[in-house]
Amino acid sequence: MGLDEEGTAPVQPLGDMPNQEFRVNGEWVLDWIARYLEDPDRYPVLAPVSPGEIRARLPAEAPEKGEPMETILRDYEDLILPGITHWNHPAFFAYFSITGSGPGILGEMLASALNVNAMVWRSSPAGTELEEVTAAWLRDLLGLPHSFEGVINDTASSSSLYAMAAAREAKLPQASATGLSGFPRGRFYASDQAHSSIDKAAITLGFGREGLKRVASDETFRLRPDALRAAIEEDLEAGIQPLGIVATLGTTSTTSVDPIQEVASVAEEFRLWLHVDAAYGGPAAMVPELRPLFSGWERADSIVVNPHKWLFTPIDCSVLYVRDPEQLKRAFSLTPDYLKTSEEGVARNLMDYGQALGRRFRALKLWFVLRYFGAEGIRKRILQHVEMARELAAWVDREPDWERVAPVPFSTVVFRFAPEGSAGEDQDRWNAAIMDRVNATGEVFLSHTVLRGRLCLRIALGNLKTRRAHLEKSWQLLREAAGGLAPSAPGD
């Protein structure tokens, strides 16, 4: 720049990392990422460390003097990496398997350099409008009508919180002025399989843990519409104010699919907000073969779909669709003087649609992912995960000592080691032991859930690098780990 060589008392700029240094270290980081993406199999999936081990390796205080980036990057490899559980590993089958894909990572790199905050239109016109465009692209790919508009949040926890705040606003509009104090108790409804973020949202919104009624699910873990209706009627009689229903298309434990048409009818009958949690399952609506699972979700008031789950976008990226964005805005919009801009009324200020004011440029990575893979490429990849899951399900079904616990509508298989004649308590202990043994190999990472009181194992597929061989290996490790556990169980 050389602009400040004149004038009295020139202030010497201390500045950012010198450009050449950024380039050299950037090359190292880029090469590291490329090598990592080429072969994440080199690393144990589940970090083989104990609580406190990573912390103990780090100094207790920040350095007084700056350190060379080379030293810091070496420490990243030596001290941090051993404590990383590798979500981007092809044999990460725990929780929901995700992908930080190549195009998504490139998008994040650019977004972090631009460092824009798309809180109001003017603070990031492209950030705001690309968010509108990518959300609309995805909406159309999902087969949702144009009446839905999308905003991008960090996580489904936030998206569902915002949707439920809009439901509160719709039912108790006066409460946004004076609060819930003078109003009857309010209640949301969801199945016993709904995500814990729905409970958290009910608590955050001031309805308490009892502000969510967990309704019984059927034998395949789907919300029972008759139980839903009964719960609402019971509350109405007791003077409790029903607020909204949360249906899940792809629950966390088993990826069960609530009967959305019937649930929507109940919501319409009682004029309740219907929020659909399709955070994981949603992207599958792009696939014609799977679209029927979603039939009726267009009747919802709001839907959350997370591209950072099964749409190859690095976390975080959660799209909240609402049929009446004004309703969401009424729940959150407040514009202080320092954020008033001349574009109000002509342009959308994204801060008005949720709690968070600061907003990363999350649309960029999603745009990269949608364009790079294309609709066809995404459909094929999702379908491939579903096919692999079905194959695994068939393997489980063939083994007499193993039991598949739930249907496989998407890409997650839930099962357990349950030799005939053995006690449920023993089976629980065995399955826990199997999971620990298999995870300790570092070759695969899977997680568990509890269904009808019994511990079950889950294998969730969603990483783009996962191949059939990873599944075969996992299935082999599982059977080996079960060997000798039960008297009647065959060895490997």
Add this chain to the structure above:
Amino acid sequence: MGLDEEGTAPVQPLGDMPNQEFRVNGEWVLDWIARYLEDPDRYPVLAPVSPGEIRARLPAEAPEKGEPMETILRDYEDLILPGITHWNHPAFFAYFSITGSGPGILGEMLASALNVNAMVWRSSPAGTELEEVTAAWLRDLLGLPHSFEGVINDTASSSSLYAMAAAREAKLPQASATGLSGFPRGRFYASDQAHSSIDKAAITLGFGREGLKRVASDETFRLRPDALRAAIEEDLEAGIQPLGIVATLGTTSTTSVDPIQEVASVAEEFRLWLHVDAAYGGPAAMVPELRPLFSGWERADSIVVNPHKWLFTPIDCSVLYVRDPEQLKRAFSLTPDYLKTSEEGVARNLMDYGQALGRRFRALKLWFVLRYFGAEGIRKRILQHVEMARELAAWVDREPDWERVAPVPFSTVVFRFAPEGSAGEDQDRWNAAIMDRVNATGEVFLSHTVLRGRLCLRIALGNLKTRRAHLEKSWQLLREAAGGLAPSAPGD
């Protein structure tokens, strides 16, 4: 891998972007970022586009077939970049000026490739423990006692929401079961200068817009402790339940500093939760010369400091410190079966401390920033911003037609064109015109606020590339824009 060449019906993996393609495009992206960081002055700070212009350039539908990354990156430059308001530009003086620094960007690159979700310890031991370590490093640098523990959230909006949820839990513990319905109305207190996220949090938590009482500030925009005490006493008499006080150290409009010792005494007197919003100002506590501004904040129950504001860390990164993490946990902890792990009780599961379950690996970039610049380097850089702001303030003070509206405790100067004898309404119109003219040059971007009903201009410093020359140019542009506006005003 070549692992799937055997077996019947092999599934052809479609996979991620091929590695060589990632490398080639990664090189392009890295080079683009390096060039961008070298000279962001090339771009107009404020995007010279109208609402809808970017959207109109983009196709209405996602592509059916995947596209080459090269095409997408070209479109990024041609279609997206013209709509970017450059937060990483050295003459971005609007809102709060921030820096996506070199080491921070390198940290984000690695985090996006690892793509970990640090929701429970096991899902990211290093993510969890590095968050504990960096939050503790920063706490010590800020001079806060060890009784404070930190968690990293996305934004201060979330951090303050969580702190206020903990305050609610402390005062109305039964409400987390049954909700606020049966309880008296609750109230938080903050000055008329507090951030809008505090109103939003009160609304979200179920207390409504009236759940936040805005207390008068004094002539330098600091919360008046006498007015605070009066407001609390009035509410107590009226049967309204006081919940907590939010003090701000560095308000958004003027960076005024609430008298924290006196406010803390009021909080203690009434046994109310004291939350300190130091999202912007906080990092200045690292500087010995500025530490006295914070004297007393250690008496708070919770404090939010945003490294993504004045600590050179790419957004988003907000640290919430709480003196009693168990109180925060009580407000949010709920562990569903599928997230129960064997490390409970020995390790911290970060999901328990807020609404969001999904958590990016935000500690990595903060660790890079703290180590690369070092405590000394950060202090010097912050102090340099303060010195530049003081110099600008002196320039404003020297000009008779301009008025400085507030003290400059940090790095933000608030001022207005106010020729003697002119009417306030005319001044408002002139200042709006000056801002628009200056921003239209593309050489600088500043924003406004309204204080005591009068429109004021703000210049906020916080970017590492900002030099005195950028300020000089801005001041010149401002005076030029004012030239000829008022009869008594001198030209440039």
